[in-house]
Amino acid sequence: DAGVIQSPRHEVTEMGQEVTLRCKPISGHNSLFWYRQTMMRGLELLIYFNNNVPIDDSGMPEDRFSAKMPNASFSTLKIQPSEPRDSAVYFCASSLDSDQPQHFGDGTRLSIL
Amino acid sequence: AQSVTQLDSQVPVFEEAPVELRCNYSSSVSVYLFWYVQYPNQGLQLLLKYLSGSTLVKGINGFEAEFNKSQTSFHLRKPSVHISDTAEYFCAVRSMNTGFQKLVFGTGTRLLVSP
Numbered sequence: 001d002a003g004v005i006q007s008p009r010h011e012v013t014e015m016g017q018e019v020t021l022r023c024k025p026i027s028g029h030n031s032l033f034w035y036r037q038t039m040m041r042g043l044e045l046l047i048y049f050n051n052n053v054p055i056d057d058s059g060m061p062e063d064r065f066s067a068k069m070p071n072a073s074f075s076t077l078k079i080q081p082s083e084p085r086d087s088a089v090y091f092c093a094s095s096l097d098s099d100q101p102q103h104f105g106d107g108t109r110l111s112i113l
Numbered sequence: 114a115q116s117v118t119q120l121d122s123q124v125p126v127f128e129e130a131p132v133e134l135r136c137n138y139s140s141s142v143s144v145y146l147f148w149y150v151q152y153p154n155q156g157l158q159l160l161l162k163y164l165s166g167s168t169l170v171k172g173i174n175g176f177e178a179e180f181n182k183s184q185t186s187f188h189l190r191k192p193s194v195h196i197s198d199t200a201e202y203f204c205a206v207r208s209m210n211t212g213f214q215k216l217v218f219g220t221g222t223r224l225l226v227s228p
Binding site: 048 | 147207216218
C-alpha cells in the first residue's frame with residue numbers, strides 16, 4: 001500500500017523565491033491536511049480539504065501561503081515570496097474522512113536562506 | 114478549545130526497562146485521544162487511539178495507554194522498551210463535537226533508549 005507521498009523531501013532556496021510543496025494522498029481518502037512543524041510552535045494545522053474543497057484554512061499564516069487541491073490525488077502548498085521564518089518541516093496527511101485517523105507523509109524539510 | 118500538555122520534553126531510559134510518557138489535556142467538551150510516534154526524518158504514525166469503551170487501550174509495538182477522565186490524563190506506557198523505540202511521541206486530542214474538529218497536538222516527548 002502506498003502511503004502519503006510528498007515531494008520534494010528537502011528544499012533549500014533563497015528568500016523571496018517561490019516554493020511549491022506537493023502531496024499525493026492515499027487513494028480513496030477524501031480528507032487532506034497540511035501541517036507545519038517547528039521547534040518553537042510544534043505541529044500546527046495549516047489547512048484542511050474535504051473532497052478537494054478547502055474547509056478550514058484558519059491556520060494559514062498569511063497571504064504568502066496558498067494551497068490547492070485540483071483533484072482527489074494531488075495537492076500543493078505554495079509560499080510566495082518565501083521568508084527565512086518559513087523554514088520548517090511541512091507535512092501532508094490524509095484520512096478516509098475528517099474524523100478518521102490521519103496518515104502522514106514523510107514531510108518536506110524547507111530551509112529558506 | 115483544547116490543549117495538550119506533555120510535561121517531559123525528553124525521557125532517557127535503558128533498554129528493557131519500563132517507560133511512561135505523560136499526557137494531560139484540557140477541554141470543555143468530551144474528546145477523543147491519540148498517541149502518535151515520529152521516527153527521525155519520517156511523518157507521524159498512529160500508535161493508538163481512545164474513542165470510547167474500555168479506558169485501557171492497546172496499540173502497536175507493545176504500547177498501551179490509559180484514559181483517566183477525572184485526571185484528564187492519557188499516559189502512554191510500555192513494560193519493556195527496545196532501542197528501536199527511540200523516537201518522538203506526540204499526544205493529541207480532538208473534540209467529539211460534530212463537524213470538522215482539529216487534532217490538537219502536544220509538544221512531544223523524545224524517548225531515548227540506550228543499551
